[in-house]
Amino acid sequence: MSNPVVDIHAHALVPAAARLADGHPGLARDREQEDRQFGTASIAVNAELFAGQWLAPLTDLDTRLAAMDAVGVDIQVVSATPTQYYYWADAGLAERIVETVNGGLADLVAAAPGRLAGLGTVALQHPRLAVRQLVDAVERFGMRGVEISTTAGGRDFSHADLEPFWATAADLGVLLFVHPWGCDYGDRLARYYLGNTIGQPLETTVALSHLICSGVLERHPTLKVCGAHGGGYLPQYIGRADHAWAVRPESRTTPRPPSHYLTQLYFDSLVYRADTLRGLLDAAGPTHVLLGTDYPFDMADPDQRTLLEGLDGAERTAVAGANAAALLSLRSSTSALRATPTR
Numbered sequence: 001m002s003n004p005v006v007d008i009h010a011h012a013l014v015p016a017a018a019r020l021a022d023g024h025p026g027l028a029r030d031r032e033q034e035d036r037q038f039g040t041a042s043i044a045v046n047a048e049l050f051a052g053q054w055l056a057p058l059t060d061l062d063t064r065l066a067a068m069d070a071v072g073v074d075i076q077v078v079s080a081t082p083t084q085y086y087y088w089a090d091a092g093l094a095e096r097i098v099e100t101v102n103g104g105l106a107d108l109v110a111a112a113p114g115r116l117a118g119l120g121t122v123a124l125q126h127p128r129l130a131v132r133q134l135v136d137a138v139e140r141f142g143m144r145g146v147e148i149s150t151t152a153g154g155r156d157f158s159h160a161d162l163e164p165f166w167a168t169a170a171d172l173g174v175l176l177f178v179h180p181w182g183c184d185y186g187d188r189l190a191r192y193y194l195g196n197t198i199g200q201p202l203e204t205t206v207a208l209s210h211l212i213c214s215g216v217l218e219r220h221p222t223l224k225v226c227g228a229h230g231g232g233y234l235p236q237y238i239g240r241a242d243h244a245w246a247v248r249p250e251s252r253t254t255p256r257p258p259s260h261y262l263t264q265l266y267f268d269s270l271v272y273r274a275d276t277l278r279g280l281l282d283a284a285g286p287t288h289v290l291l292g293t294d295y296p297f298d299m300a301d302p303d304q305r306t307l308l309e310g311l312d313g314a315e316r317t318a319v320a321g322a323n324a325a326a327l328l329s330l331r332s333s334t335s336a337l338r339a340t341p342t343r
Contacts, residue, residue, distance in 0.1 A: 003317055003320070003321050003322040003325060004074035004075050004321045004325055004330065004331070005072055005073050005074045005075070005291065005320050005321045006073070006074065006075045006076075006077065006290070006291060006320075006321035006324035006325055006328075006330060007068070007073045007075070007076045007077065007291055007292060007293050007295065008077045008177070008226065008268055008290040008291060008292045008324050009077070009079075009177075009179075009228055009268045009270060009290075009292030009293055009294050009295075010076045010077065010078050010079070010292075010293060010294070010295035010296075011058065011078065011079055011080065011081045011082075011294070011295060011296070011297070012058055012059070012064075012078045012079070012080060012081070012104075012105060012108055013050075013055075013058035013059050013080070013081050013084070014080060014084060014100060014101045014104035014105065015059065016100050016104060017080075017084055017086075017097050017100040017101045017104065018084065020093070020096055020097050020100060021086050021089070021093075021097060024088075024089070024093070026086075026088035026089060026090075027086075027088065029088065030086075030088045031043075033182065034182060036186070036187055036190060037182045037183055037184075037185075037189070037190060037195050037199065038182070038189075038190060038193075038195035038196065039187075039190035039191055039193075039195065041191075042193050042195065042196070049298065050083075054296055054297065057295065057296030058081065058296060061108065061111050061112060064076070064112075064116075064295075065112060065115060067295065067296065067302065068115065070303075071293075071302050071303040071304075071305070072305070073291075073293075074115070074321065075114070075115060075116070075117060075321070075324075075325075075330050076115065076116050076117075076295065077116075077117045077118070077119060077144065077324065077328065077330075078105060078108060078109065078116055078117070078118055078119065079105075079118070079119040079120075079121075079147035079177060079179070080101050080105065080121050080147065082147075082149065082179055082180070082181030083181065084097075084101055084121070085121065085124075085149050085152075085181055086123075087123070087124060087125040087149065087152045087153065088125075089123065089125075091123070091126050091129055094123035094125070094126055094129065095123070095129065095133075097123070098120075098121055098122060098123050098133050101120070101121045102118075102120040102121060102133075102136070102137050102141045102143065103141065105118040105119075105120060105141070105143070106118060106141040106142060106143070109142070114331070117144050117328060117330055118141070118142065118143045118144065119143060119144060119145050119146055119147045119175065119177050120133075120134075120137030120138075120141055120143035120145075120146045120147070121133075121137075121146055121147055121148075122134050122137065122146050122148065122165075123152075124148050124149065124152035124153070124155075124162075124165070125152040125153030125155075126153070127153075127155075127161045127162050127164065127165055128164070130165050131164050131165050131168045133146075134146055134165065134168055134169060134172070134174075135168065135172070138172055138174055143174070144174060144175055144328040144329075144330075145169075145174035145175030145176055145177060145224070145328070146169075146174070146175075146176060146177070147176075147177040147178075147179050148176055148177070148178060148179075149178075149179065149180055149181050149182075150178060150180045150203040150204060150206065150207035151184070151203075151207070156206075156207070156210045157207050157208075157210040157211050157214070157216065158210040158211070158213070158214030158216070163216075166216050166219075166220050166223055167220060169220075169223060169224070170220040170222045170223040170224075173222065173224065174224065175224045175225075175226055175266075175327060175328060176223070176224065176225045176226070177226050177228065178204055178207055178208065178225060178226065178227050178228060179204075179228040180199075180200045180203035180204050180207070180228070181200075182195070182199075182203075183195050183198075183199025183200060183202060183203050184203070185199055185202070196299060200229060200232075201229050201230070201232035201233055202232060202233065203232070204227045204228060204229060204231060204232035204234070205231070205232035205233045205234045206232075207227075208225070208227050208231060208232070208234050208265060209234060209241070209258075211225065211261075211265075212241075212254065212258050212261045213251070213253050213254065213258070214253070215253060215254055217261045217264045217265075218254050218255065218256075218261070221264060223264065224266065224327065225264070225265050225266065226265070226266035226267065226268060226290060227265060227266070227267050227268070228268055228270065228292065228294075229268065229270050229271070229294075230267050230268060230269070230270055230271040230276070230277075230280050231265065231267040231268075231280070231284075234262075235262060235267060235279075235280050235283040235284050236276070236279045236280060236283055238258055238259045238262060238283060239259070241257075241258040241259070242257040242258055242259050245257045245258055259283075262283060262284050262285075262288070263284075263285060263288070265284065265288065266284075266288050266289070266290055266323075266327065267280060267284055267288060267289050267290070268289070268290050268291070268292025269289055269290065269291050269292055269304060269307070269308075269319055270292045270293065270294055270300075270301055272301055272307075273307075274306075274307055274310040277289075277307055277310070277311075278310070281311070281315060281319075286314070286315045286318050286319065287318055287323055288323070289318075289319050289323065290319065290323050290324045290327070291304065291308075291319055291320050291321060291324065308320060
């Protein structure tokens with residue numbers, strides 16, 4: 001087949017960046033906040049996994065390539081672990097951290113030509129700096145776009161300070177991969193891992209809603225944004241937003257209803273169930289859903305063959321890789337390309 005299988009949602013750890021952040025008071029405050037958001041039990045489990053089970057998959061190339069081969073992924077689009085946003089850092093430290101993360105990702109991609117592509121990072125808490133870093137990530141480090149969280153520096157995506165960032169991303173034609181880390185809902189989600197299972201998708205829902213309702217997508221129709229974890233709850237509950245747009249004046253902030261702007265957004269396939277994937281495809285359209293596994297974490301779905309088997313041939317080809325390959329101009333060097341993973 002002519003289309004590679006592309007995983008849009010996979011992570012790597014850059015240890016040199018972690019060393020830059022280590023010992024700073026801002027990091028300690030950030031970890032205290034994570035304790036409140038996720039709960040001490042979940043944070044302790046994460047720490048054990050990062051030091052053990054996850055370390056090799058996040059840092060060792062051979063382990064990564066073997067895992068890709070095992071599930072039939074031809075190209076992995078790699079972004080930093082969300083723990084490496086470091087949005088607490090001042091401008092000087094943030095500049096060094098971003099340089100280090102993007103350099104580390106570029107080195108990883110260069111070590112596996114045709115198998116890996118990169119999504120860099122920016123210091124979104126410093127919007128002017130983030131604009132420069134975005135250009136640098138693309139033009140200097142060869143990134144296909146950048147990964148960002150759902151808020152930074154106390155700013156939602158609707159904040160006027162971020163307008164130059166959206167404009168630059170639209171002009172460059174690169175992808176913004178929205179991946180949350182943490183959730184701003186107090187300690188109600190700090191038990192049972194609810195900070196991840198509910199909080200993370202809710203964060204993405206809120207962030208993408210700010211892009212829609214503030215008119216960012218209306219002003220920048222070429223902006224390419226992909227929401228992790230199936231875009232949270234937004235795509236499949238968009239009818240409620242459309243209804244509010246129709247009946248509430250404070251919701252009618254755009255010339256067209258919110259569902260229209262789903263056609264400008266992309267979503268990964270990490271929704272776990274075939275019926276949920278069907279709903280996502282119906283809401284967003286088959287050309288706007290991209291295979292995403294969340295490699296190598298325990299909330300990942302690394303082998304989505306069964307999930308994709310329920311799709312028709314054209315949809316399966318599109319989701320498995322054709323959409324991502326076209327969006328990011330990707331080509332695989334593997335000799336046998338697959339339109340979808342096979343058993």
